[in-house]
Amino acid sequence: MSATPEGAAPAKINLALHVTGRRADGYHLIESLVIFAGHGDRLAVEEAEQDGFSVTGPFASSLPADGGNLVLRARDLLRLHFGAGAQSPVMLRLEKNLPVASGIGGGSSDAAAALRLLARHWKLGASEEDLARLGLELGADVPMCLASRPLVARGIGEKLEPAAGFPSLPLLLINPGKPLETRAVFARLQKRDNQGLGPLPRCESLAEIIRWLRSTRNDLEAPALSLLPEIADTLGLLEAEGALLSRMSGSGATCFGIFESIETAEKAAGQIRKKRPGWFVCPAATLSAEPSHG
Numbered sequence: 001m002s003a004t005p006e007g008a009a010p011a012k013i014n015l016a017l018h019v020t021g022r023r024a025d026g027y028h029l030i031e032s033l034v035i036f037a038g039h040g041d042r043l044a045v046e047e048a049e050q051d052g053f054s055v056t057g058p059f060a061s062s063l064p065a066d067g068g069n070l071v072l073r074a075r076d077l078l079r080l081h082f083g084a085g086a087q088s089p090v091m092l093r094l095e096k097n098l099p100v101a102s103g104i105g106g107g108s109s110d111a112a113a114a115l116r117l118l119a120r121h122w123k124l125g126a127s128e129e130d131l132a133r134l135g136l137e138l139g140a141d142v143p144m145c146l147a148s149r150p151l152v153a154r155g156i157g158e159k160l161e162p163a164a165g166f167p168s169l170p171l172l173l174i175n176p177g178k179p180l181e182t183r184a185v186f187a188r189l190q191k192r193d194n195q196g197l198g199p200l201p202r203c204e205s206l207a208e209i210i211r212w213l214r215s216t217r218n219d220l221e222a223p224a225l226s227l228l229p230e231i232a233d234t235l236g237l238l239e240a241e242g243a244l245l246s247r248m249s250g251s252g253a254t255c256f257g258i259f260e261s262i263e264t265a266e267k268a269a270g271q272i273r274k275k276r277p278g279w280f281v282c283p284a285a286t287l288s289a290e291p292s293h294g
């Protein structure tokens with residue numbers, strides 16, 4: 001049904017994010033090249049006598065473990081929509097490996113994993129389109145997290161076009177340990193009618209992708225920086241350790257660096273961990289556009 005490994009809720013990275021306008025209802029229109037890391041949260045579901053939910057992992061304590069959690073909201077939405085077939089009690093176990101409110105879509109990815117796993121567990125026969133439509137009720141980024149392959153997102157993030165041929169990239173993700181609310185960052189945005197991304201790069205070499213990325217931006221970087229000056233420090237660390245390109249993802253504060261190889265990303269991670277103990281420092285190869293046959 002999906003190329004994503006069972007239970008994986010990978011980190012989402014906006015390689016480029018242009019804000020192109022605003023809808024009458026206040027939602028921002030975007031164009032974004034989005035990829036996913038081979039690292040993220042993990043969700044497991046099993047049959048139970050009664051419903052249960054547990055959250056473990058390094059970022060468990062910064063999360064609601066009650067009905068406000070997107071995992072439970074996804075479960076309840078499926079029950080509402082599919083009725084009798086989606087009622088048997090389930091135990092859901094979330095391992096929270098991604099920092100919360102950090103611009104890498106952990107919550108949306110958890111919601112997507114919950115929809116995917118529970119649809120299979122309850123044998124709902126839901127298509128990917130059905131799940132994407134439902135997921136959009138939980139958040140604009142949930143449909144892209146259901147796809148979890150390189151793509152261009154337009155509209156409010158729900159119009160998805162696969163980025164065919166996009167390769168795996170060696171990345172380093174860094175978060176300075178302070179949450180940023182997406183809404184607060186958008187509220188600081190000055191210009192909302194920027195140009196779109198233009199045609200995607202030919203993906204034949206890393207150099208070509210980097211060259212193309214330099215012609216793009218994350219329009220949320222400046223407003224996020226005005227709220228959290230540590231973002232400048234984060235970007236500076238990536239550059240100092242040899243990133244070919246460094247930028248903020250989503251509404252921040254997580255920044256990514258693209259490196260020549262996963263080995264150089266790991267080496268840089270070691271240096272940055274020494275300089276900033278306690279920060280989230282995560283080297284990861286990203287998921288390529290090629291479908292998995294596993």
Ligand code: ATP
Pocket residue numbers: 062063064068069070071099100101102103104105106107108110111141180182250251252
């Ligand atoms: P985006 O990049 O899509 O803007 P984000 O990475 O900045 O997202 P998330 O970590 O997805 O932010 O969290 C957004 C909000 O959702 C937080 O305020 C958090 O309390 C809430 N939330 C509810 N459930 C979850 C969950 N399972 N994981 C993370 N956040 C959750």
